[in-house]
Amino acid sequence: MAYFLASACPLPHHPPNLISGGLLAQAVSLALPPFLLVPDREHWGADYVDCGGNVQSPINIDTAKTIFSPQLRPIQLSGYSLPANEKLSLRNNGHTVLLELPESLAITGGYAQQYRAVQLHLHWGSSSGPGSEHTVDGRRFAAEIHVVHYNTKYDTFKEAMVHPDGLAVLGAFLEVGPRENPYYQEILEHLHKIQKEGEEVLVSGFNIAGLLPTNLKLYFHYNGSLTTPPCYQTVKWTVFNQTMLLSHEQVRQSNELSLSLQVCTIRVSHLGLAWLPKAGCTLLCSHRSPYRCQYW
Numbered sequence: 484m485a486y487f488l489a490s491a492c493p494l495p496h497h498p499p500n501l502i503s504g505g506l507l508a509q510a511v512s513l514a515l516p517p518f519l520l521v522p523d524r525e526h527w528g529a530d531y532v533d534c535g536g537n538v539q540s541p542i543n544i545d546t547a548k549t550i551f552s553p554q555l556r557p558i559q560l561s562g563y564s565l566p567a568n569e570k571l572s573l574r575n576n577g578h579t580v581l582l583e584l585p586e587s588l589a590i591t592g593g594y595a596q597q598y599r600a601v602q603l604h605l606h607w608g609s610s611s612g613p614g615s616e617h618t619v620d621g622r623r624f625a626a627e628i629h630v631v632h633y634n635t636k637y638d639t640f641k642e643a644m645v646h647p648d649g650l651a652v653l654g655a656f657l658e659v660g661p662r663e664n665p666y667y668q669e670i671l672e673h674l675h676k677i678q679k680e681g682e683e684v685l686v687s688g689f690n691i692a693g694l695l696p697t698n699l700k701l702y703f704h705y706n707g708s709l710t711t712p713p714c715y716q717t718v719k720w721t722v723f724n725q726t727m728l729l730s731h732e733q734v735r736q737s738n739e740l741s742l743s744l745q746v747c748t749i750r751v752s753h754l755g756l757a758w759l760p761k762a763g764c765t766l767l768c769s770h771r772s773p774y775r776c777q778y779w
């Protein structure tokens with residue numbers, strides 16, 4: 484079996500600049516209705532120095548340019564199956580829906596170091612288009628899940644996020660499939676209770692690994708950044724090859740909520756293609772035939 488290695492983009496040796504006030508969002512166009520007024524990423528670089536860096540995520544994964552790495556090992560997860568009596572906070576933070584994860588969840592294989600989970604969130608589309616952040620050969624997917632982890636050598640997520648080896652995010656694409664996805668339903672069935680920013684609901688524990696592909700051997704890997712300000716270039720990204728399937732109704736449900744969010748996802752669909760990695764950035768692949776997925 485074939486897997487990968489992480490080399491990659493140059494990482495900053497200076498400590499990332501902290502935010503010192505300033506406007507976060509600028510309107511893309513005054514002609515847009517208020518809920519479509521979104522952060523203008525073209526100008527992020529001015530307010531957030533790291534947003535203008537060499538390894539800004541998300542990227543378009545150009546499969547023809549990936550480099551096969553036999554050193555990439557399957558991702559291994561531990562502690563992802565949670566009992567129903569463990570309650571998790573699901574929150575509408577105004578940009579996305581975020582599920583807090585207990586520290587017992589961890590990545591124990593596939594990365595050079597161990598990473599502890601902190602939260603997961605979803606990037607959805609809207610009636611105007613699909614909402615995944617990464618694209619593959621220019622193709623954008625209905626939605627994308629990000630499971631955010633930090634390196635166990637640091638005490639907290641906040642401390643880890645400013646170090647080059649601080650964060651690991653597992654990403655997977657969501658598409659419409661033939662049937663309801665019971666794992667995603669554990670989240671989606673609560674969305675009607677958190678329609679407004681700041682609202683929160685408790686969700687019973689379930690097998691969080693069910694939100695990710697069963698095949699954790701096939702993926703793309705690159706060193707990138709947080710996809711929104713402060714854009715710290717400290718994320719080791721894994722984007723899985725296999726897509727997750729949700730029913731049409733489930734995708735519709737989630738897109739509906741995104742209209743009430745201020746929405747990073749709409750930002751993506753309106754501003755077009757993801758940023759391309761600049762020179763010197765290496766995108767690695769855990770498999771030889773770049774992107775072969777039965778649903779493509």
Ligand SMILES: [Zn+2]
Binds near residue numbers: 604606629710
């Ligand atoms: Zn994200």
